[in-house]
Structure formats: structure tokens, C-alpha cells
Amino acid sequence: MRVFLIDDEQPSLDELVWRLRKYPDIEIAGAFTDPASSLRAAEESRPDAAFLDIDMPGLTGLELALGIQAQCPGVVVIFVTAYAQYALEAYKSFPLDFLLKPVKEARLDETIEHLRAQHELLSRARGPESRMRIRCFGAFELLASEEVRWATRRVRELFLYLVGRRGTAPTKEEMLDACFDGRRDKATVNNLYMTVYRLRSLLSRLDAEGKYMRLADDYSLAVAPGVCDYTDFMAFAQGGAVTGKNAAEAARMLALCRGLYLEKEQFEWVAESAQEAEVEYERIALELAGCHAAAGRVPEAENVLCALLARNPLSAEGYEALLDLYMNGGNCAAYCERYEQYVRLMKKEFRLTPQAEYREYYERVKRAR
Secondary structure: OEEEEEOOOHHHHHHHHHHHOOOOOOEEEEEEOOHHHHHHHHHHHOOOEEEEOOOOOOOOHHHHHHHHHHHOOOOEEEEEEOOHHHHHHHHHHOOOEEEEOOOOHHHHHHHHHHHHHHHHHHHHHHOOOOOOEEEOEOOOEEEOOOOOOOOOHHHHHHHHHHHHOOOOOOOHHHHHHHHOOOOOOHHHHHHHHHHHHHHHHHHHHHOOOOOOEEEOOOOOEEEOOOOEHHHHHHHHHOOOOOOOOOHHHHHHHHHHOOOOEOOOOOOOOHHHHHHHHHHHHHHHHHHHHHHHHHOOOHHHHHHHHHHHHHHOOOOHHHHHHHHHHHHHHOOHHHHHHHHHHHHHHHHHHHOOOOOHHHHHHHHHHHHHO
């Protein structure tokens, strides 16, 4: 894996270079103290991952992460900083991990294992064995062995609609409702049949053997595992609760969600699927954080919950899980900061007050200071 390292402080950068050299599969493709230079180099070098400091002059780590992600879709971001208070804001760029300085060897080992797993997952979708990849979280993207050219916007929309159905067959009426404004006249029905024909022709050209996708006679579209982030995520979500046995896979599934479902699309049918995905994301995140906390992996639990709150700042359950984590771990400073945020949220959005146990613990901590 080729990685970029960016930190405006040379000693910190040198230490990270030294630490990463112990991993034989990590190639340091660039080490920079100037964020702007790293952004220019990323477009040409196309790293697999980037380790970024957050508090840097000129261009912050968060701004840099978003810039690199725009230039290199699929790049994995890991933040390395001395300031824990940046964690919640940093998770808006959906990083794989968040490391606090000084970085401990055991903690870095865990991050590298997560990075390897994520790299393998992405490689299955875009490597030699799978030359097709569908990205539905964030901006839609279909990568294939050749340039994808949509005959019409209806062909593109129908493809997205069928992918979103996750292998279930739609009726003709459902396709008309979703992609043709519910019209039933003869011309519109003929347009539907022509759109299906054009979609079949496109898929046959991109995937002649049907190895990655297959459009059946009943209009169901089967997508192979490892090809589409959304179908992989929802398949995992339907598999049941997160436990210690599947916690690593749960973390990989959450890492696939680098944005909201089809967040750039304006189709009416997107909203219901997007809401379902967010409900599952929150459930999986809370269960995974619980598994980490029960196993004593407090930093990992905190990372998962911070990512959840960055994705959904109105998640009361996310705030409460994070408060429980800090309360049980005796992290009073972090507890007070998050509690005050939670109070503002409850008052502004729900006109409610936090549960008594959280308020009482906060008051005890404040009196003890």
C-alpha cells in the first residue's frame, strides 16, 4: 500500500516515517510538511491512504482530507493529532481511524490491520479479479474496464433504481412510478422497454459474462459481493447483530459508508433507501462500539461513536453511548465537553433535557473541580 504522510512539524513527521517502516507492505510514497504541496502531489501519485495531522497552518487536516478525497476517490484517511477535541469535526471526512499523539505502537498496529482490511476490500472491487465497482455512498460512481457512457439519463436512473432494490424484481408499474413519473401511456411504456434494452446492452458490453452484474428477465439486477458498497453494506446489516466474531467485518462495512446513500441524486425514491441505510448505520455503529467497550478497546469505541455523530449530529443514542463510555472510563474532561454539546442539542432540536443520571454526573464532576 502506498501512503502519504502530512504533518507540519518535522519531528512528528520523522517519527511517523520511522514507525511505519516496520510494516513491509507499507510504502511511503510521500512525506510532507506543507499541506498544499501534498495536495498537488496526491493528484499525480494517487496514494492508497493518507496519514494527516489536523492542526496545520494554511490548510487544516480536515480541509486537506476532503481535497485529497476529491482528487483520489477511495483514498483512506487516518488522522494523527495531539488534540482530541478535533475528533468530532474530523470525522466529517469519514476517516478510517483517529490516532492521538504520541502514537502508541499497539494502537498503530491496530490501525494498520484496519487499513489492510479496507485495502483488501477495495482491491476486490477494483483490482484484476474484479474490474467493476459501484459506489453509492457519497457521489455515485460506476467504474468498469472501459468508459461508461449512458445512452440517456433514464438508463442511468433505472440502473441506480435496480441496484437499490438489491436483487428484488420490480413490476413494470414500479419502474414507471420510480423512473417515469408514474405515467402509464403507451409512449411511456415503450420508452421503458427501450430503456431496459439499452441498459441490457450497456451491461453486456461492460460485463459480457455477467460476472459482476446480471439483469434477469424479471428485471431483477443481481450484483456480486465486493462490487457495490451499498449492497454489501445492506447484506451485512441484514445478517443480524454485531458481535465479537464479526466486529472486524462490521468496521469494514462502516468504512464503506463514505457519505450518504446517493447523496447527489434528486430522485424521489432515493429518500426511503437512504433513511433505511442510515438507521442500519447507526445500529451497527452502536453495537460495534458496545463490543469494543466490552473488550476494553475504548479508543476504538470512541472512534466509532465520533464517526456516528459526525454523520448524524442529531443521534441522541450516539451521544448517550459516548457519555457512558467517558463516564465508565473516568474521562471527566471529555464527558463535560460532550455533555454540554448534548444539552444544547436536546434543547434546540427536541426541547428536552438529558436523563437525570447524565446531569447528576456532570454536576458532580463540576463540583469536584
